[in-house]
Amino acid sequence: MSLPPASWHPDPENPNQLRWWDGHRWTDATSPSPAAAVTTQMAPPAPPAASVATKRRAGWRNAGIIIGALVVGGVLARLSPIAILLVATVMVGVALYVMVARPLPALGLRSRMSGVVALGLAALLVTGGGIASANSGGTPTASEPQNFAAVTTSTPAPSPTPTPTTFETATEEVPVAFEATTVDDPQLDQGATALVAAGVNGVKVITYRVTLVDGVEVSREVVSEAVSVPPVAEVTAIGSKAPAPVAAPAPAPAPAPVPLVQQGGGGCDPNYTGACVPISSDVDCAGGSGNGPAYVQGPVQIVGSDIYDLDRDGDGIACD
Incomplete structure (x- = not known):
């Protein structure tokens, strides 16, 4: 065209x-x-009217x-x-x-x-x-299997035998655990324990309603629960007695006092005791730095006047 x-x-x-x-x-x-x-x-000339054949x-x-x-x-x-x-x-x-x-x-x-x-x-x-x-979908072909309606018969279907359903009651005993308790015992030492009463489990009885179909159990439900024997609690004593205080060690005995020996004569100065301090122009402690001329071997207790200045530390004991 x-x-x-x-x-x-x-x-x-x-x-x-x-x-x-x-x-x-x-x-x-x-x-x-x-x-x-x-x-x-210039537009092309209009086409002639379509003929009957063209239509x-x-x-x-x-x-x-x-x-x-x-x-x-x-x-x-x-x-x-x-x-x-x-x-x-x-x-x-x-x-x-x-x-x-x-x-x-x-x-x-x-x-x-x-x-x-x-x-x-x-x-x-x-x-x-x-x-x-x-x-x-509606016309079967030669390669497709064709389903034919089955011819129904007038044979009556046997009525099914009802399956018997029965109910039974069953019981079961289960243990009930006992509780453990403690008590304070001031007669026991602190930290010590003692069994006062042993615990005993109780017994609980559970009652079930059992459903049986043709003699076979298919289900069960709990009907009731009751404690037939109550449990006995276990009691343990825990000591709280404080331990006795430990005695302190005895103090060491004090040293025996130097006996007071009064030298009444024999050339010993009466201002001193415990050792003979000679009567001299000067007396020093033996082994010391003094130069005598007389010496005394201590210790010597001052009972009078320390005329020889033997007690240098003033504790009443000289040449110690």
Whole structure:
């Protein structure tokens, strides 16, 4: 089919303006449509009215497109349901783009009406796929096993024998642990322990309601619990008696006093006792630094006057 030459034509998207056709596709150049629009180039002569044969061929073409879309949809549905969904989704997307955004002359969609036609083809594809799926699901093939309805008989089904359910009462004795307590005993040494009373476990009786089905236990529930023998607590005494204080060691005995020996005569000075201090012009302690002429070996206790100055430290004992 030959394309019209390049010229200004009514805009297929907006009839109130003109759009430039470059001989192959619509461009973005537009111009307001005057009241008596005249194209910049001589428009080609209007085609003669379609003949009856042309209309008939267009009708057969449209019918072929519809049938072809249904057949393609059925084939795709048998091959893969996902394939028909993908194809239909793409066609719907392209149709909506042409209808809302702009035509796609490269795909033969030059106007918004062509987008409506593409949307209809997508619907025909889905319709053909649905018809094919319904036929394939309801008509068995030679390679598929066929199910035949079983012939029911009038033999009555035997009634099931009821399973007997009985209930029993069961008891169980479980030990009850005793408690351990302590008491303070001031008669025991601190830190010592003694067992006063031994602990004894008690006894608790648990009563169950047992359910039996055909003689087999299936469940049990506690009905009551009672302590038949109470436990006896264990008692331990802990001593708190303070230990006796440790006696302090006896002090060392004091040194025996130097006996007072009074030298009454024999050339001993009576002012001293414990040793004989000679009567002389001067007496010094033996072993000391004095130069005599007389010496005394101490210790010597002063009982009178220290006329020889023997008690240098004034403690009453000289030459010690």
